[in-house]
Amino acid sequence: MDERKIRNMEEFATVSGISRPTVSKYFNNPDSVRQTTRQRIEDALQLYDYRPNIYAMNQNRRLTKNIGIVVPYLADPFFSEISRVIEQRCIEAGYAPNLFSAHGQQSQELDILDSLRSMKPAGVLLAPLGRQSDRAAIEKFSRDVPTVLFDSNIDGLGDAFVGSDNYSFVSQTVEYLSRTGDPPCFLEGRTPANPNANKRRLAYLEMMERLGLEAQVIKVDGEGWDFEEIGQRGGFKVLDEKVLKTNTVLCSNDRLAIGFLSACFERGVKVGRGPGCDLRVASHDDHPFARFTCPALTTAAHDYGSVSGKAVKTLFDIIDEGTRPVDREETLYPARLIVRDSA
Amino acid sequence: MDERKIRNMEEFATVSGISRPTVSKYFNNPDSVRQTTRQRIEDALQLYDYRPNIYAMNQNRRLTKNIGIVVPYLADPFFSEISRVIEQRCIEAGYAPNLFSAHGQQSQELDILDSLRSMKPAGVLLAPLGRQSDRAAIEKFSRDVPTVLFDSNIDGLGDAFVGSDNYSFVSQTVEYLSRTGDPPCFLEGRTPANPNANKRRLAYLEMMERLGLEAQVIKVDGEGWDFEEIGQRGGFKVLDEKVLKTNTVLCSNDRLAIGFLSACFERGVKVGRGPGCDLRVASHDDHPFARFTCPALTTAAHDYGSVSGKAVKTLFDIIDEGTRPVDREETLYPARLIVRDSA
DNA sequence: TAAAAAAGTTTACGCGCGTAAACTTTTTTA
DNA sequence: TAAAAAAGTTTACGCGCGTAAACTTTTTTA
Numbered sequence: 120m121d122e123r124k125i126r127n128m129e130e131f132a133t134v135s136g137i138s139r140p141t142v143s144k145y146f147n148n149p150d151s152v153r154q155t156t157r158q159r160i161e162d163a164l165q166l167y168d169y170r171p172n173i174y175a176m177n178q179n180r181r182l183t184k185n186i187g188i189v190v191p192y193l194a195d196p197f198f199s200e201i202s203r204v205i206e207q208r209c210i211e212a213g214y215a216p217n218l219f220s221a222h223g224q225q226s227q228e229l230d231i232l233d234s235l236r237s238m239k240p241a242g243v244l245l246a247p248l249g250r251q252s253d254r255a256a257i258e259k260f261s262r263d264v265p266t267v268l269f270d271s272n273i274d275g276l277g278d279a280f281v282g283s284d285n286y287s288f289v290s291q292t293v294e295y296l297s298r299t300g301d302p303p304c305f306l307e308g309r310t311p312a313n314p315n316a317n318k319r320r321l322a323y324l325e326m327m328e329r330l331g332l333e334a335q336v337i338k339v340d341g342e343g344w345d346f347e348e349i350g351q352r353g354g355f356k357v358l359d360e361k362v363l364k365t366n367t368v369l370c371s372n373d374r375l376a377i378g379f380l381s382a383c384f385e386r387g388v389k390v391g392r393g394p395g396c397d398l399r400v401a402s403h404d405d406h407p408f409a410r411f412t413c414p415a416l417t418t419a420a421h422d423y424g425s426v427s428g429k430a431v432k433t434l435f436d437i438i439d440e441g442t443r444p445v446d447r448e449e450t451l452y453p454a455r456l457i458v459r460d461s462a
Numbered sequence: 463m464d465e466r467k468i469r470n471m472e473e474f475a476t477v478s479g480i481s482r483p484t485v486s487k488y489f490n491n492p493d494s495v496r497q498t499t500r501q502r503i504e505d506a507l508q509l510y511d512y513r514p515n516i517y518a519m520n521q522n523r524r525l526t527k528n529i530g531i532v533v534p535y536l537a538d539p540f541f542s543e544i545s546r547v548i549e550q551r552c553i554e555a556g557y558a559p560n561l562f563s564a565h566g567q568q569s570q571e572l573d574i575l576d577s578l579r580s581m582k583p584a585g586v587l588l589a590p591l592g593r594q595s596d597r598a599a600i601e602k603f604s605r606d607v608p609t610v611l612f613d614s615n616i617d618g619l620g621d622a623f624v625g626s627d628n629y630s631f632v633s634q635t636v637e638y639l640s641r642t643g644d645p646p647c648f649l650e651g652r653t654p655a656n657p658n659a660n661k662r663r664l665a666y667l668e669m670m671e672r673l674g675l676e677a678q679v680i681k682v683d684g685e686g687w688d689f690e691e692i693g694q695r696g697g698f699k700v701l702d703e704k705v706l707k708t709n710t711v712l713c714s715n716d717r718l719a720i721g722f723l724s725a726c727f728e729r730g731v732k733v734g735r736g737p738g739c740d741l742r743v744a745s746h747d748d749h750p751f752a753r754f755t756c757p758a759l760t761t762a763a764h765d766y767g768s769v770s771g772k773a774v775k776t777l778f779d780i781i782d783e784g785t786r787p788v789d790r791e792e793t794l795y796p797a798r799l800i801v802r803d804s805a
Numbered sequence: 806t807a808a809a810a811a812a813g814t815t816t817a818c819g820c821g822c823g824t825a826a827a828c829t830t831t832t833t834t835a
Numbered sequence: 836t837a838a839a840a841a842a843g844t845t846t847a848c849g850c851g852c853g854t855a856a857a858c859t860t861t862t863t864t865a
Binding site for chain 2: 172175178183193194196199210215217220222230234237238351381385410412413
């Protein structure tokens with residue numbers, strides 16, 4: 120190992136006994152050279168730890184092997200979990216994932232698109248902020264770079280969208296809750312950060328009407344991405360002012376529910392479906408911590424694997440095709456109801 | 463805007479009326495050119511949206527303006543939070559942060575160091591896995607790249623370490639708990655993932671001895687980074703087998719405590735310091751969700767701001783200096799006790 | 806085993822920058 | 836206001852690759 124320092128591809132070509140153009144070909148696709156040639160290069164790679172200069176490699180390429188992964192809020196374990204899975208899939212496919220978080224701010228999302236543009240990525244997987252996104256900026260960006268949206272849909276933006284079917288989430292929870300007890304009211308933030316929240320409310324209203332039940336939508340105050348905080352403060356208000364017409368609360372998402380549950384606990388409201396319980400609480404997303412709330416949260420789970428797998432595959436298909444799809448495909452995966460102790 | 467497409471710095475220099483070497487100088491440091499020159503360049507920048515090719519810029523540089531940020535497990539909100547703060551500070555200083563997570567796996571940590579090396583970063587901020595880290599690999603890496611360790615110290619590795627003072631965490635919680643009720647036992651994972659856990663156990667034992675109290679360390683089974691799961695399963699075991707000699711449990715970290723609290727809830731063990739409570743539970747870290755556990759968790763908080771600020775400043779000082787420090791500085795920030803309802 | 810095809814070699818150029826050297830112009834200093 | 840210093844210009848080269856073209860060698864095909 121390391122008999123002497125290799126400075127560039129020329130030197131490495133010399134020590135491996137293969138011409139530089141062929142070595143270059145190898146690094147761009149190891150399968151593009153003959154097996155015996157590949158072996159000689161890889162033998163040399165064992166002896167000398169040379170790696171091509173990524174900056175020199177990329178400067179003349181129209182596109183690099185970079186993939187941008189952009190999420191709205193990485194401190195949300197849902198996004199850190201899904202980006203972990205997506206990252207992994209990119210690496211397996213031979214791409215270099217680059218992870219970015221907008222941290223809930225439009226300015227940051229714009230900055231990310233800006234630096235992504237100069238990275239000349241082969242493609243981008245974007246979970247947009249949603250309501251706070253700059254539609255025009257994303258539209259302009261996705262004209263230049265193949266872009267697949269995930270999690271949060273913005274109509275017509277990007278080459279495709281892959282996400283979860285909000286109707287499937289809500290219809291399952293509403294059906295379950297109204298079958299096993301009082302029909303649920305629906306609790307959400309007043310100014311939902313992303314379009315999924317709106318779709319969930321509409322799905323709730325539609326389901327309740329279909330089932331012939333009285334709907335009650337409760338909007339709690341609060342801005343931004345601190346959903347637990349919003350859920351907790353809203354919970355105090357809802358409980359103290361006794362606005363609930365039912366003993367069953369369906370939260371728009373698990374993070375709100377986590378806050379709401381903490382408010383219930385603090386006010387001595389017993390949550391659960393057993394005898395002696397005051398309130399049932401359910402929600403959507405199957406947040407990584409939903410198993411550890413008190414009580415454990417009944418919720419509807421995303422199909423992480425399918426969403427990430429399909430999003431990545433869609434992007435790679437576009438990249439491999441070399442042309443943008445004419446039709447913007449939208450793929451929605453159904454949720455899976457997870458019954459725990461809270462409802 | 464966009465009168466015509468600018469292809470490279472030569473063309474941009476022409477339209478801005480400044481020579482290319484001066485334009486190049488400007489992009490490397492806008493303050494290095496005369497104010498009038500700067501204005502002319504920036505006027506042109508308004509008219510034509512040209513940005514230098516980052517790959518061409520970096521290929522001949524020994525070092526880039528990239529900063530690597532590596533954390534062991536991004537799905538842990540503690541790390542997503544601290545890396546958010548660090549990212550921000552890098553951007554403000556004119557550097558380009560690149561975020562990586564080892565996802566709890568040694569192989570991934572090694573892969574990250576590998577790709578970082580070819581990125582030629584100006585420096586790296588590394589929160590290592592700890593026990594699972596490959597000491598030799600990190601040592602070799604930090605010989606090539608200025609590296610500041612944070613959160614988790616590995617003796618002698620990197621140019622400096624910045625983290626929290628585990629003794630300060632534990633001494634405050636132990637002092638508080640034993641002053642206000644029964645002295646605590648200490649609950650931790652059997653094979654702690656990082657060195658902070660060991661330091662916390664030792665600090666607990668030392669404090670208990672100093673206070674003349676009987677110590678009890680309870681080790682719960684479980685591998686990996688799913689601390690809530692480990693805490694919950696351990697909680698069931700501890701409660702069902704009645705191994706506690708005291709009514710006060712001090713957990714090594716908040717994620718374990720979150721799991722432990724959920725076990726208590728499920729077993730009907732009432733946690734808190736009020737009358738009628740069976741158990742007090744406290745912990746360390748002030749995890750972003752510690753405010754929303756049931757009951758809210760009494761814990762000791764990291765000084766996020768100081769740790770991230772000092773880590774970034776230390777790295778930038780090394781970069782600006784151009785030489786590595788002879789003495790490896792270790793900076794520890796004290797914790798702040800946060801009393802909530804759980805103890 | 807000869808012809809065709811595939812793979813590798815040699816030579817050469819280009820990419821978009823950084824940057825050095827000699828020079829000229831502009832600004833600052835005294 | 837002349838001299839010195841600072842800043843910008845012109846010219847030129849180099850970085851480490853990608854890649855094209857003409858050629859040679861090796862492998863596959865029939």
